[in-house]
Amino acid sequence: MAGIIPAMRPDSRGATPSVSLRGISVAFGPVAALDNVDLDLAPGTRHAVVGENGAGKSTLMKVLFGLLRPDSGQVIIGGQPLRFASPRAAIALGIGMVHQHFELIPPFTVAENVVLGAEPGAIGGVLDRKAAEAAVAALAQESGLPIDPAARVEDLSVAAQQRVEILKALYRRARVLILDEPTAVLAPSEARDLWAATARLSEAGSTVVFITHKLDEVIAHADTVTVLRRGRRVLSSPIVETSPAKLAAAMIGESATAAATASRPIPTPPSSSAATEGKGSSAGVLSVRGLTVRERRGEVVVDNVSLDLRGGEILGIAGVDGSGQGELIETLAGLRTADKGKITLMGQDIDAFSVAQRRAAGIGYVPEDRHHRALVLPFSVEENVVLGRHRERLYSSKAGLLKRGTITGFLQERAAAFDVRGATPGTPARALSGGNQQKLVLARELSRKPAVLLASQPTRGLDFAASAFVHDALRAERDRGAAVLVQSLDLAEVLALSDRVAVMLRGKVVAVLKRAEATEAKIGALMTGAGT
Amino acid sequence: MDHLFAAVVLAALRYWTPLVLAAMGGVLSERAGVINIGLEAMMLGGAFAAISGAQATGNVFLGIAAGVLVGGLIGLLHAALTQALRVPHILSGVGLNLGALGLTTYALRQAEASGTALATPVRLSPEAMAAAAALLVAIVWFVLARTALGLRLRACGENPEAARSAGISVERLRYGAVTASGALAGLGGAALALAGLGAFTENMTAGRGYIALAAVIFGRWNPLGAAGAALFFSLGVAGEITLQTLGMSRIIPPDFLTLLPYVLTLIALAGIAGRSAAPAALGRTD
Numbered sequence: 001m002a003g004i005i006p007a008m009r010p011d012s013r014g015a016t017p018s019v020s021l022r023g024i025s026v027a028f029g030p031v032a033a034l035d036n037v038d039l040d041l042a043p044g045t046r047h048a049v050v051g052e053n054g055a056g057k058s059t060l061m062k063v064l065f066g067l068l069r070p071d072s073g074q075v076i077i078g079g080q081p082l083r084f085a086s087p088r089a090a091i092a093l094g095i096g097m098v099h100q101h102f103e104l105i106p107p108f109t110v111a112e113n114v115v116l117g118a119e120p121g122a123i124g125g126v127l128d129r130k131a132a133e134a135a136v137a138a139l140a141q142e143s144g145l146p147i148d149p150a151a152r153v154e155d156l157s158v159a160a161q162q163r164v165e166i167l168k169a170l171y172r173r174a175r176v177l178i179l180d181e182p183t184a185v186l187a188p189s190e191a192r193d194l195w196a197a198t199a200r201l202s203e204a205g206s207t208v209v210f211i212t213h214k215l216d217e218v219i220a221h222a223d224t225v226t227v228l229r230r231g232r233r234v235l236s237s238p239i240v241e242t243s244p245a246k247l248a249a250a251m252i253g254e255s256a257t258a259a260a261t262a263s264r265p266i267p268t269p270p271s272s273s274a275a276t277e278g279k280g281s282s283a284g285v286l287s288v289r290g291l292t293v294r295e296r297r298g299e300v301v302v303d304n305v306s307l308d309l310r311g312g313e314i315l316g317i318a319g320v321d322g323s324g325q326g327e328l329i330e331t332l333a334g335l336r337t338a339d340k341g342k343i344t345l346m347g348q349d350i351d352a353f354s355v356a357q358r359r360a361a362g363i364g365y366v367p368e369d370r371h372h373r374a375l376v377l378p379f380s381v382e383e384n385v386v387l388g389r390h391r392e393r394l395y396s397s398k399a400g401l402l403k404r405g406t407i408t409g410f411l412q413e414r415a416a417a418f419d420v421r422g423a424t425p426g427t428p429a430r431a432l433s434g435g436n437q438q439k440l441v442l443a444r445e446l447s448r449k450p451a452v453l454l455a456s457q458p459t460r461g462l463d464f465a466a467s468a469f470v471h472d473a474l475r476a477e478r479d480r481g482a483a484v485l486v487q488s489l490d491l492a493e494v495l496a497l498s499d500r501v502a503v504m505l506r507g508k509v510v511a512v513l514k515r516a517e518a519t520e521a522k523i524g525a526l527m528t529g530a531g532t
Numbered sequence: 533m534d535h536l537f538a539a540v541v542l543a544a545l546r547y548w549t550p551l552v553l554a555a556m557g558g559v560l561s562e563r564a565g566v567i568n569i570g571l572e573a574m575m576l577g578g579a580f581a582a583i584s585g586a587q588a589t590g591n592v593f594l595g596i597a598a599g600v601l602v603g604g605l606i607g608l609l610h611a612a613l614t615q616a617l618r619v620p621h622i623l624s625g626v627g628l629n630l631g632a633l634g635l636t637t638y639a640l641r642q643a644e645a646s647g648t649a650l651a652t653p654v655r656l657s658p659e660a661m662a663a664a665a666a667l668l669v670a671i672v673w674f675v676l677a678r679t680a681l682g683l684r685l686r687a688c689g690e691n692p693e694a695a696r697s698a699g700i701s702v703e704r705l706r707y708g709a710v711t712a713s714g715a716l717a718g719l720g721g722a723a724l725a726l727a728g729l730g731a732f733t734e735n736m737t738a739g740r741g742y743i744a745l746a747a748v749i750f751g752r753w754n755p756l757g758a759a760g761a762a763l764f765f766s767l768g769v770a771g772e773i774t775l776q777t778l779g780m781s782r783i784i785p786p787d788f789l790t791l792l793p794y795v796l797t798l799i800a801l802a803g804i805a806g807r808s809a810a811p812a813a814l815g816r817t818d
Contacts, residue, residue, distance in 0.1 A: 088699045091699055103693050103694035103697045105695075106812070108683075108686075112683060113694075116684065116694075117687075117695070117698030117699040118699065121680065122680070123679075124679060124680070125679060126678050126679055127678060127680045
């Protein structure tokens with residue numbers, strides 16, 4: 001037990017080591033996740049690792065942090081080849097990692113989270129809370145990451161939790177800091193603060209390596225960049241010698257560039273909003289009045305929300321993570337019970353409706369968590385595509401037996417319509433890629449031609465091509481006349497899709513703007529409560 | 533009336549001692565993230581070993597040591613099954629309970645068949661044992677709430693991935709916690725056997741391990757809460773015994789009186805809404 005705090009030795013705070021990865025290959029089964037990849041990190045620099053989903057970015061970082069042992073290749077830190085792959089060895093050599101999904105313990109305080117595993121004093125002895133809090137406060141001050149060491153992590157914003165994660169690494173004397181998609185969950189102003197902190201760290205001699213999809217971040221905040229595509233390194237370059245266009249070409253491959261950029265989800269004002277405004281008859285499909293939802297602990301997560309959703313429009317919800325947007329959609333879908341308020345669907349009061357009744361009444365739902373809420377991963381694709389409709393006489397007999405043949409036919413029709421690749425009957429949903437899983441979910445949810453479509457973070461974790469497909473499908477629903485409600489943490493996505501934008505902050509809808517009025521700066525300010 | 537009151541309290545403390553020791557074991561195991569429904573097996577094994585040990589050596593302390601050792605070994609087995617082999621925690625616990633009941637009953641029958649009873653004249657003072665149990669409650673509370681070791685243990689129960697990335701060996705800590713859990717429950721079994729009857733009888737724990745686990749939940753996984761819950765149940769049992777001896781069973785059927793403490797516990801448990809106090813990663817085998 002005592003041996004696991006080598007990083008606390010005062011003499012280990014040496015210079016930042018140089019890091020070299022040589023010929024790293026990792027395979028998951030038959031799939032090569034990394035193929036002979038090199039990476040060099042010079043001390044005191046900021047390095048960006050970019051690539052599409054599945055390009056191997058996270059895998060490469062896991063190898064560097066010792067979470068994955070490469071099938072071949074070497075990790076060389078400070079000139080010494082790393083022999084045993086483990087986070088403990090990596091930490092001892094001054095490497096720290098902030099994962100995309102934070103590894104914090106919500107009921108613990110900030111100081112407890114930071115010192116955990118490297119507590120001041122003896123392991124069996126009394127934990128000196130005061131000393132721990134003082135150490136964390138000093139570190140926060142020194143590194144420009146403001147935090148209250150005595151606060152409980154569960155009460156903190158996502159940005160503050162991220163600061164705790166960085167402090168955890170710094171407390172262990174990390175001089176090489178790995179950040180996995182650090183701005184994915186941050187509002188623009190919070191991202192600026194993070195980049196300022198990383199700049200200070202690199203000025204002080206530390207190395208910062210970050211993963212991102214966002215090419216503007218690479219240009220603005222990195223000194224050097226490595227581009228991965230399908231597990232191979234396709235480009236390594238100082239920033240001054242590259243450009244967003246070159247990086248994009250390297251990321252998606254020369255031949256695919258033209259096609260992908262054409263359908264890439266970039267903020268473009270929706271084309272058909274003028275046309276759909278003409279459909280006056282479809283006004284007010286879903287009406288929400290004074291909706292208030294409490295978390296189990298009694299905390300208000302959706303606070304007196306009123307919204308009107310019209311047919312033939314996409315209403316986007318923008319907000320920083322944890323503003324109540326996810327809970328709002330879950331409540332509308334029937335997964336949470338509202339404390340107060342009224343939900344009306346085409347004039348019908350649906351407050352008391354179960355999930356199944358809401359679906360039958362015309363609500364389609366694309367949940368945020370594909371793996372837990374949208375699909376049953378071990379079930380076959382045909383079982384998944386009929387899920388929720390399996391009781392309909394078309395798909396099961398009166399005796400309750402499933403009509404296998406009809407269901408398989410339904411799958412084939414749906415899979416063809418939504419270009420779900422690999423969805424041969426009998427394949428478990430688990431075996432599909434993320435993009436194809438989401439297409440399968442859409443294929444199912446849109447099969448009933450819902451009057452209202454609820455979508456929560458519909459492109460989370462998807463690559464450009466799959467995201468573009470999902471966006472096109474949502475727009476097609478809008479053009480068909482459906483009322484579409486989309487929430488996303490990616491502001492660019494909200495802006496690209498929406499006819500109107502609602503901004504949520506601490507459970508409240510603080511503004512509803514027409515697309516033309518919704519500039520990124522304006523929404524960013526509303527999201528963070530910085531003003532109107 | 534004062535005399536009657538004192539009698540109830542003394543009877544309650546006798547009942548409380550084994551129960552609270554097992555409950556402390558339950559708290560340790562569950563705060564580290566391992567469901568321990570096998571407390572029953574650890575108590576029963578501890579009771580059996582305590583009587584056998586005391587009978588063989590004539591020394592009450594060696595009897596206690598045997599009980600702690602066997603309880604600890606069953607705890608170690610539960611840790612190995614759940615951590616190394618990833619057996620679902622409930623399944624492992626229930627398996628241990630059935631195994632312990634079968635083995636101790638078999639050994640008891642064998643002994644009886646050969647004409648020797650599993651009994652010992654050496655005895656443990658119930659008052660001293662209750663005081664030791666109270667001290668152990670304080671120690672378990674202190675370790676969990678105030679030491680670095682306790683912080684790490686609780687981290688394993690809340691978010692093992694986070695603990696692991698902080699350089700903590702989650703499996704090793706859980707092995708320690710579940711083994712200590714078994715040792716405490718084994719001590720509870722030893723207290724039950726050596727401070728009471730001085731003999732081992734078939735299934736002599738009679739569900740006390742389950743009641744200890746209920747006390748853990750009722751006490752919201754807090755050592756002090758669990759000790760209070762165990763006391764509440766013990767007072768129910770003592771009250772029931774007193775009512776029986778006062779002749780109430782002529783008015784109320786005795787079976788209903790026996791039900792009393794269990795019904796009280798059920799009502800109390802039902803009043804605890806939700807499981808929000810449970811360690812977030814409790815029972816996960818992934």
